[in-house]
Amino acid sequence: MSFTITPVPGQERYERIAREGEAAVRRWRKPPIAPYLFILPAIALLVFWIYRPLIETFQLSFYHWNLLPTAPKQPAGLSNYTALFHDRELGKAVINTILYIAAFLVCSVILPLVIALMSRRVSGRARTIYQALVFVPFLVTPVATSAVWRWLFDPYDGVIVVVLRKGFGIDIGSVFRSDHGALIAIIIIVGWQMLGFGVLVMTAGMAGISPDYAEAASVDGASNSTILRRITVPLLSPTILFLALMTILLSAQWTYPMIDVLTQGGPDNATTNIYYLLYEIAFNNFDAGMAGAAGTVFFLVFGAIAVLLVKLSDKLAFYDN
Amino acid sequence: MSRIEIVGLTQQFKDHRAVDNIDLTIEDGDFVVLLGPSGCGKTTLLRMIAGLLDPTSGQILIDGQDVTHLPAKKRNLAMVFQSYALYPHLSVEKNLAFPLNVLKVSKEEKRERVLGAARALGLESLLHRKPRELSGGQRQRVAVGRALVREPSAYLMDEPLSNLDAKLRTNTRQELSELHDRLSATFVYVTHDQVEAMTMATKIVILNGGRIEQIGTPEQVYDAPASIFVAGFVGSPPMNLLEGSLSTRDGHVQATALGSTSRLWPGTCPEHKVTIGFRAEHLRLEEAETGAVRIDGVIHQIENLGGEQVAYIKVGDHTVVAKCGREVTLERGERFTAGVRAANVHLFDQATGRRMEWVEEPAPALADAL
Numbered sequence A: 001m002s003f004t005i006t007p008v009p010g011q012e013r014y015e016r017i018a019r020e021g022e023a024a025v026r027r028w029r030k031p032p033i034a035p036y037l038f039i040l041p042a043i044a045l046l047v048f049w050i051y052r053p054l055i056e057t058f059q060l061s062f063y064h065w066n067l068l069p070t071a072p073k074q075p076a077g078l079s080n081y082t083a084l085f086h087d088r089e090l091g092k093a094v095i096n097t098i099l100y101i102a103a104f105l106v107c108s109v110i111l112p113l114v115i116a117l118m119s120r121r122v123s124g125r126a127r128t129i130y131q132a133l134v135f136v137p138f139l140v141t142p143v144a145t146s147a148v149w150r151w152l153f154d155p156y157d158g159v160i161v162v163v164l165r166k167g168f169g170i171d172i173g174s175v176f177r178s179d180h181g182a183l184i185a186i187i188i189i190v191g192w193q194m195l196g197f198g199v200l201v202m203t204a205g206m207a208g209i210s211p212d213y214a215e216a217a218s219v220d221g222a223s224n225s226t227i228l229r230r231i232t233v234p235l236l237s238p239t240i241l242f243l244a245l246m247t248i249l250l251s252a253q254w255t256y257p258m259i260d261v262l263t264q265g266g267p268d269n270a271t272t273n274i275y276y277l278l279y280e281i282a283f284n285n286f287d288a289g290m291a292g293a294a295g296t297v298f299f300l301v302f303g304a305i306a307v308l309l310v311k312l313s314d315k316l317a318f319y320d321n
Numbered sequence B: 001m002s003r004i005e006i007v008g009l010t011q012q013f014k015d016h017r018a019v020d021n022i023d024l025t026i027e028d029g030d031f032v033v034l035l036g037p038s039g040c041g042k043t044t045l046l047r048m049i050a051g052l053l054d055p056t057s058g059q060i061l062i063d064g065q066d067v068t069h070l071p072a073k074k075r076n077l078a079m080v081f082q083s084y085a086l087y088p089h090l091s092v093e094k095n096l097a098f099p100l101n102v103l104k105v106s107k108e109e110k111r112e113r114v115l116g117a118a119r120a121l122g123l124e125s126l127l128h129r130k131p132r133e134l135s136g137g138q139r140q141r142v143a144v145g146r147a148l149v150r151e152p153s154a155y156l157m158d159e160p161l162s163n164l165d166a167k168l169r170t171n172t173r174q175e176l177s178e179l180h181d182r183l184s185a186t187f188v189y190v191t192h193d194q195v196e197a198m199t200m201a202t203k204i205v206i207l208n209g210g211r212i213e214q215i216g217t218p219e220q221v222y223d224a225p226a227s228i229f230v231a232g233f234v235g236s237p238p239m240n241l242l243e244g245s246l247s248t249r250d251g252h253v254q255a256t257a258l259g260s261t262s263r264l265w266p267g268t269c270p271e272h273k274v275t276i277g278f279r280a281e282h283l284r285l286e287e288a289e290t291g292a293v294r295i296d297g298v299i300h301q302i303e304n305l306g307g308e309q310v311a312y313i314k315v316g317d318h319t320v321v322a323k324c325g326r327e328v329t330l331e332r333g334e335r336f337t338a339g340v341r342a343a344n345v346h347l348f349d350q351a352t353g354r355r356m357e358w359v360e361e362p363a364p365a366l367a368d369a370l
């Protein structure tokens, strides 16, 4: 009598399958072409409309050229860059751009956070209506918005002007003709539009947070303000950071149409921003070289900020599962 | 540690009454399991106890104090959520410390209690991980740990084991039972798993459609189910339930079901429609001739559970389930005869679905009713 060891069933066959599997892996190494064909149109458009102009802008920044197709391009070395940094208007445009960004951070991050938190207390249909009302301004085109606000701010019979004058005895006069008035008016108009976007994104971000966390915290004895500070806001931080990133990168663009329609950067450059300045250099002064230099510099600065914020948001990101 | 009293508690969602007029007293140190099928209102009831949901009507008292409208944060309860609800942005250590931070416990004590809970649950090596870096079982431990760091009036748990695999579930069941013994605290535990209920509970509350079907120890619930629902819900395989009737003949109460009549016990009783119940393991081959209820059918299917086997017997249009040891040789298609002793026969009133108990001297009111 002796023991026999029970063999592992079918082990030999497993080995054979594994060996065949290896071969299969080798055969698969050749990448299929179909997926690349699907994204080809998008890539082609991106290259043609974004990357090609970007490279051309960079090239142009080393030439003098007045945009006339018949005029020759003169090599300029770095002179466009030195001219740009000595431009008196650049300083004003940069300061204004920073002011705009700071103000819009309030309109598209802080206020939406507050509004989204408050709208949680409204329930059912009323909440939908309330959120829709906040969002609608975002859907109105900037030029139409500008036209309506110009009418509201009309120095003789604009509703805002009349109400302030008759109701509160404050005469704001012709808003778009005063330095601070014009800047504040543009901030209000663009902020009013961006608020809806911010609330929408913030509400979506909040909806993605399981209510279990807040409930667990409240059973653990946390007050509403503790839950907000220690749970809700930290869990919302990816959303908050995303909105901040969008605001910083895009607020100069969002402001551009309002400046163009309402003030043309005036009075005396009080409302200009970097993109409006860029437009003026290129299409008022017909200085393609300097505009190219400005475009290159703005691209690098915003690019650096974007990389920084994306890195930060990767660090803050958590995975809720 | 605390006693929880629930009086006439009701939760009405728009057109659905999730919890319907429930009265329940949970004694200090009880391990009460709320057991019922999914959708029967267990979570709703637990959330009302926790203070996360305002009852439509009724009262909740903890140690005699009316807490019905007290917010969750003031009730001093600890809860383990089915999803565990571990704060995803905080490490295990900070998750465990969260309730203590809220209580403003001193730094040394906080450290001590967090480490104590971590040691008790084997989490010491995981303190710096984030919840997403943990396995299901580890998350479940952290969730329990977060309840343990405090000294709450009671521990509430909502299906805490439902996301674990079978083996881990068995181990964790034992650990939770040991925890209950060690803390001698009040536990209210929600589950749809009868094994969890049978193994851990000191008291099982069986819910169905927002109402209590039965409150009892695991033995009471298994040995004397108070209704057809309980009989069919507790036990695996569930109790055999056959529709039939009671009548009297020759001074004996007799039951008719599946076309055959059997003698139960001496006595008299008027004609009555009943559901006759008996457990699969009480259907014995050796009682084939002597049993109060007798089965004569054909084996339709056999399940081998390893330690025992379950046979499905076709008797006419009905299927009866029998459970017996592996030493008995059963063959599909063969004839199967077996019987159940009178002591193992359960009778339920068909009209109300409630259990009928045979008492030697029937109360006049009951005799009239039948």
Ligand SMILES: Nc1ncnc2c1ncn2[C@@H]1O[C@H](COP(=O)(O)OP(=O)(O)O)[C@@H](O)[C@H]1O
Residues within 6 Å of the ligand: B013, B014, B016, B018, B036, B037, B038, B039, B040, B041, B042, B043, B044, B045
């Ligand atoms: N907030 C709610 N609104 C409406 N109906 C609900 C709500 N919460 C639960 N219900 C309903 O109440 C019943 C009981 O739910 P629940 O207590 O979660 O059941 P269980 O935990 O026993 O599975 C279910 O039918 C469910 O659909």
Ligand SMILES: [Mg+2]
Residues within 6 Å of the ligand: B042, B043, B044
């Ligand atoms: Mg539930």
